[in-house]
Amino acid sequence: MSGGDGISGRQSGRLSAAAYFGCVALLTLAGVGLSILAQPALGHDMLQLMGLERVPQADSASFYAKRVTPLLETRCAACHGEKRQKSDLRLDSFAGLLRGGKHGAVIRPGDTKNSELSLRISLPSSDDRAMPPSGKPPLTEDEKTVIRLWIAHGASGVLRDIAGAPKPVAEVKLPELDTARVEKQRAPLAAMVRRLQGRFPGVIAYEARDTADLEINASLRATDFGDADLQALAPLAARIVRADLSGTAVTDASLPVLAAMPKLKNLRLSGTKVGDIRGLEAAPALKSLSVVNTKVSGSALAAFKAKGITVYGGGDGP
């Protein structure tokens, strides 16, 4: 090749291929080694891997498990959890929380001021470093206090109570609605209910979305609703748990019909023409009775009270 002379002068200063690649291998190993050693939690990871250090576990009855865990899981774990580990930080376990992320520990037990976690949640949401980041709802003051108190008290996994901690917010869980079951319960009378609802608009309704029990409220129909109308509802009698007949035209003649309703719990007869309610106490499920502004005498109520039925009005009462 024509260039032979041009490069021959440097031959003596060159490395052999073996020496060069040996150096490259050493440097590469050193670089990889250093980058591994530079990981903040490496020491703990290695010791735990070799079984020489116990993986930190929190007691299930601890303040951490009861108060801190739910908060971290709902507010932090989406980005610092099983699916994603932003900055190599996991906040979905006690061990992960104590381990910290690629920038080191996020908690200094007992030192709230210098704990990164406490600092980040305390920043205004306009700050780039605020956590949760802007666009996501910040922690409430109570939630921040829970985390700060827990760190201030040593970030313990066993400590049960911390004085001055905000009370936990009660959690209400609504049971799942089993629509098929409800439909099945309602089925035998469903057609009848629909027909009577058409005849007496606004009077008949299911007590709740998860039951086949019914309540009737004829008070808005006032004197347009009388004994014959109540009689017309007889096919539904077995299902009626509440009946508001206040101000309607029903009379004592309807009382046997009401007394025979097996599930009737609350009955309002205020402002009606009923007077002699003897026998009504036989209604097996009756719990309360309103007879305000009626001619029901005080003496007639004793039998009701004796059965534990609460009575409003009647006699000399309001």
Next chain:
Amino acid sequence: MDREPETRVRVWDIPIRLFHWSIVVLLCVSWFSAEQGYMRAHLVSGLTLLALLLFRIAWGLVGSTTARFSNFLHPPRRVVGYLKGLAGGDKIFHAGHNPAGGWMVLALIAVLLAQVATGLFANDGVRFHGPLALLVSEDASTRLTDIHGLIFNFILLLVWCHIVAVGFYLLVKGDNLVWPMITGKKHRARLPAELNIVFTRLYIALLLLAVSAGIAAWIMIQGDSIL
């Protein structure tokens, strides 16, 4: 001796040299900005990379001789032959990329393009997302983000190979490839006897760069308009 003008011949045009060193700088900026969370800077750096990569592909088709894919992409058999010759101490010189380096260029362009493409659809799960991330589902965006993170390792690997190869030429073969990538000129003694390099005019490069930059800018504007 090296600096005597008559012994040195231009092999790399200005666009190739600028492209090369811009990629070096932009890779560093992209890594640093992502690491530190300067995501706006990361976006600009990534889109600039995209523009440069598009330009490089076009320049590989219509650019100067040493820039063209057809000049430096050789069949695998020739690459193997070249590497065997290299191990055996052959002194075969190439004006542009050698047969092994040619494929390295293509691999780097492909991997960088994949990195930029996934970045367009990525999100950092916190406050930032790529300009086209809202065009795909959150799940898809998250998956592409993971791939974006994975590809970075391939980039590191290729950069490592590249630097090791350049070091090999410098320290073992006595052939400094870095200096020509700065000055554009190689020592006549380290070039094939017959040279036939045609340099494409600079205004064509500027035109192609303008079009590439336009495409990148358009993507950025699309991203802003999706918001």
